[in-house]
Amino acid sequence: MSKLGVFDLSVRYGKVPALNEVSLSIEEGERVFIAGPNGAGKSSLLGAISGAVATSQGRIEMDGDILTGQPPEAIARLGLSMVPEGREIFGALTVQENLRVGTGLRRDRHAVQTDMDEIYSAFPILGERRHAPAGALSGGQQQMLAIGRALMTNPKLMMVDEPSLGLAPKVVDQVYDKLIALQEERGLTLLIVEQSSVRAARVGGRLILMRGGAIVGGGDAADFGDQAALTEAYFGKSGAAEDAEAKA
Numbered sequence: 078m079s080k081l082g083v084f085d086l087s088v089r090y091g092k093v094p095a096l097n098e099v100s101l102s103i104e105e106g107e108r109v110f111i112a113g114p115n116g117a118g119k120s121s122l123l124g125a126i127s128g129a130v131a132t133s134q135g136r137i138e139m140d141g142d143i144l145t146g147q148p149p150e151a152i153a154r155l156g157l158s159m160v161p162e163g164r165e166i167f168g169a170l171t172v173q174e175n176l177r178v179g180t181g182l183r184r185d186r187h188a189v190q191t192d193m194d195e196i197y198s199a200f201p202i203l204g205e206r207r208h209a210p211a212g213a214l215s216g217g218q219q220q221m222l223a224i225g226r227a228l229m230t231n232p233k234l235m236m237v238d239e240p241s242l243g244l245a246p247k248v249v250d251q252v253y254d255k256l257i258a259l260q261e262e263r264g265l266t267l268l269i270v271e272q273s274s275v276r277a278a279r280v281g282g283r284l285i286l287m288r289g290g291a292i293v294g295g296g297d298a299a300d301f302g303d304q305a306a307l308t309e310a311y312f313g314k315s316g317a318a319e320d321a322e323a324k325a
């Protein structure tokens with residue numbers, strides 16, 4: 078089970094409001110994309126759910142557990158894990174050491190080894206390069222490592238912040254193929270921040286659109302497969318024209 082509920086959630090950084098009374102619900106096994114322009118509040122939403130960002134109002138629940146106010150380690154233990162924007166790989170540590178970081182300090186060695194072997198079978202390249210410094214991996218391999226590390230806590234729900242960032246389209250294809258395979262094998266629930274709604278439409282799932290710290294629309298990702306559809310969803314029909322004018 079991994080049903081997530083977010084109710085009237087607000088986040089502010091000092092006086093800067095980043096998230097304004099956002100509510101959403103994600104069903105077990107769903108794949109949900111969050112799209113929206115820079116500064117829309119996408120990372121703040123993921124940060125608040127994972128416990129890394131403090132909330133000023135609202136409630137987050139997963140399978141009946143209240144996540145709000147709990148530290149990130151406790152939230153991870155409840156089955157929620159996060160692949161952060163920019164991957165946050167430790168470049169000087171080996172692939173294996175990076176995976177071990179994902180387990181925290183409390184797991185027994187046998188269980189850690191079993192989980193690591195599972196990651197290596199899902200991502201053979203990580204197994205081949207287990208003793209290499211993570212900084213020597215390509216961008217795509219580092220993204221796989223960040224995903225592998227997030228899997229080390231055996232999550233029910235995995236949140237991925239901009240997996241496409243800085244990767245060539247072909248490599249992004251590979252990353253998404255992996256995410257979908259993992260979802261099918263493990264019954265994972267996925268919440269993914271993805272700037273490109275075109276990509277979300279290709280991968281398939283539900284899309285939530287954010288702007289100015291609020292949810293402004295959404296639906297079947299397939300309906301947001303071209304930039305025009307997305308711009309209209311963000312700004313409305315007349316707004317789309319204004320946006321085009323502003324850019325001209």
Ligand SMILES: Nc1ncnc2c1ncn2[C@@H]1O[C@H](COP(=O)(O)OP(=O)(O)OP(=O)(O)O)[C@@H](O)[C@H]1O
Nearest residue numbers: 090093094095113114115116117118119120121122
């Ligand atoms: N640590 C911080 N301190 C102050 N303001 C912040 C901080 N992090 C984000 N903000 C502000 O909060 C708002 C939402 O930012 P957030 O990073 O959540 O948006 P985003 O949709 O993820 O954008 P991006 O795609 O650029 O990452 C923006 O106005 C941003 O400038």
